[in-house]
Amino acid sequence: MYTVIGTVGSRTLRVLWMLEELGLDYEHVRAAPRSEDVVAFNPAGKVPVLVVDGTPITDSTAIITYLSDAHGRLTHKPGTLDRARQDSLTQFLLDEFDANLWTAARHSFILPEELRLSGIKNSLRWEFERSQHTLIHRMSEGDFVMGEELTVPDIILAHCLDWALMAKFPIVEHRLSEYHARMRARPAYKRAVAKRDG
Structure with a gap:
């Protein structure tokens, strides 16, 4: 189970969309930038944040690249x-x-x-x-x-x-x-x- 933190009207949409394309289960915490829920995982206060096994990943591009690589879909193989x-x-x-x-x-x-x-x-x-x-x-x-x-x-x-x-x-x-x-x-x-x- 993944946890996505951030409002949909931000780059968080990219992460939610990727998870939906991959058909993965996730929890969505609708938290605004610089709110307590966000700063707890990202001191910069920026969204989105993806929490994986207690580890936060920040930056929408890093997150969607991680998800596509981790699940071997919607990406090309590294090194090609x-x-x-x-x-x-x-x-x-x-x-x-x-x-x-x-x-x-x-x-x-x-x-x-x-x-x-x-x-x-x-x-x-x-x-x-x-x-x-x-x-x-x-x-x-x-x-x-x-x-x-x-x-x-x-x-x-x-x-x-x-x-x-x-x-x-x-x-x-x-x-x-x-x-x-x-x-x-x-x-x-x-x-x-x-x-x-x-």
């Missing part, structure tokens, strides 16, 4: 060229999609008001659009980022596209809009998102 490509795409998404969206969020409502730079969002949107053009040339021709099987980068990309729409960062590539619709239609995704209202 496919895994190197998978890891490269994961890093690209974290650097070019997640980082821009997180910086925009910090300058919208996270940083103290006197430290926020509202004008920075224009350059972040520009970078986000440019990164979309690059990504579609790196994606496979299949339904998923790497081909015919959902893998770790799909969870990150679909979540970032959700986040982009909420942050009013346009999805300018039609292919990514179609991809996003397919990901959101997955039963496991719907089950994870439904926990927001649970």
